[in-house]
Structure formats: C-alpha cells, structure tokens
Amino acid sequence: MALDIKNASVVYPSGSGRPPVEALRQIELKINDGDFVVALGASGCGKSTLLNLIAGFLSPTSGEILLDQRRVAGPGADRAVVFQKHALLPWLNVRDNVAFGLKIRGTPREERYAVADKYISLLGLRGFEDSPVYMLSGGMQQRVGIARALTCDPKVLLMDEPLGALDALTREKAQELILRVWKETSKSVFFITHSVEEALFMGTQLVVMSPRPGRIAHRFDLPFSQRFLGGMTARQVKAAPDFIAMREKVLSIIFADEEEAA
Ligand code: ADP
Ligand code: MG
Secondary structure, three states: OOEEEEEEEEEEOOEOOEOOEEEEEEEEEEEOOOOEEEEEOOOOOOHHHHHHHHHOOOOOOEEEEEEOOEEOOOOOOOEEEEOOOOOOOOOOEHHHHHOHHHHHOOOOHHHHHHHHHHHHHHOOOOOOOOOEHHHOOHHHHHHHHHHHHHHOOOOEEEEEOOOOOOOHHHHHHHHHHHHHHHHHHOOEEEEEEOOHHHHHHHOOEEEEEEOOOEEEEEEEEOOHHHHHHOOOOHHHHHHOHHHHHHHHHHHHHHHHHHHHHO
C-alpha cells in the first residue's frame, strides 16, 4: 500500500478578522509499504496539517492524496491516528479502551477481546487488562492508545508527536517499543516529532519542513533504526559518530531555517 501525496497545498480560509493561512505549499511525499517516515520541523510549519490530510480529516486546497492510487476522500480504517494527548475513555479499563474501535465497528465481544489481548501483549500491557486507564502512567496510557490504533489493522499508522508529553526515560523506552511494534506488524508509519534525535533514531526517511508556508525543505534516508532492530542498543545507535554528525547537520539546518524566518 503506497501513499502518494501529490503537489498538495493547504490554505486555511480567513475568518473573524484573521487573514488566510497558507499552511502547506506543494507537498510531494511518497510513503511506501513498511516505510517509517518522520516529519520534523518547528511548531507551526504544517506537520499536523499534513497528518490531517493523510488521515482524511482535511482536504487539500489543491493537489491530491492517493492511497493505492485511489484518492483519499475522508477518514478510513486503513489509516489510524495516535495523538500526543491520547483520546482514551478514562472510565473504561485497558481492554475495553483497546477494543473500542472494534466495538464501534460492530465486532462481537469475544472476537474484539481476542484481538485486543494480542495488542495488549505486543505493547507490554499484560496484567493491566482490567485496570482503569486513569490509574496508569502517561507512558502506559500512550501504549494503550497505540494498541487501540492497531486493533483495526490499519495499513498506515499516523502519529502526531505521540511521545511529546513523556519524560525522557519513558520516551526512550517508548521509541524502542514503537520500533519493535513497527517491525512486528510491518505497518507504514508517518510520525511527527520535534526531537531531532528521536527523528533520526526512528525513521527510515526524514523530511525536514520549513515554516510559512510549510514546505519539505530537506529529505534524508536513515539507517539508524535498522541498527537498533539488528541488535545494537539504542544508546549505541545514538552515540555512533555518524548519528552524532547527522544530528548536528539536521540541527544546523533547522537553526538556519529559523533565522531565515525570523
Ligand atoms: P505544526 O503541527 O507543525 O505545529 P500546524 O499544521 O498545526 O503546524 O499549523 C500550520 C499553520 O496553520 C500554523 O500557522 C497554524 O496556526 C495554522 N492553522 C492550523 N490549523 C488552522 C485552522 N484550523 N485555521 C487556521 N489556521 C490554522
Ligand atoms: Mg502539530
């Protein structure tokens, strides 16, 4: 399943005394099967707008989004979204939260619990099936959100700064877990972050966006997640000289773009 964003632009119309906002200009991006594409860029450069286009929450002002050569016309079960603020139902337990998407689709209880339990295991949540989600830590809640997104077996997983609210240690552990889940489920992923280190560690492809209007200013293929999945520890990967060199290169690009915009 290939996702193909062709010459997509988004202008938010003017409203209540506010001028129109050109949020994205002429975005070209292809996400192939099994790709892990990371979008990096300053706040306001249009990352969430791009994700919302792919999700089908928003239509491009011009250009088009194709999924397997068919035009995306709205949300669909082939694409699932994980937000930074998980949208869990606090009064339900872990299993019912994970199974919620299937419930909405009318999947019978026994079947949806079987599927939910599979992803509960995959996300390391075994033993917490019956705990209400409000009792869990932020990192565990985010894992519940990811498990829920996976239950409907989407082709593409869309993640908008999913780890942004976590403390540093929990965040690193969650990065590793997401990479293992990605490998295990062979999904395509579109992942937004503003951490350069996270972007380099997670992605197979990096797009660096520049602000006002949002454009893809740079693209890089990345080897680092394969090293982790091949057996190196995350610390070894992130401490390698070529990782550090790449991190400095991307940081200098972002700082240069910032100064240009200021
Ligand atoms: P990012 O996720 O990179 O921070 P966004 O995609 O949220 O950026 O926003 C890109 C630009 O579009 C920003 O300038 C933002 O203020 C503007 N914007 C986002 N959503 C709307 C909207 N619904 N109406 C008008 N402007 C918007
Ligand atoms: Mg955003």
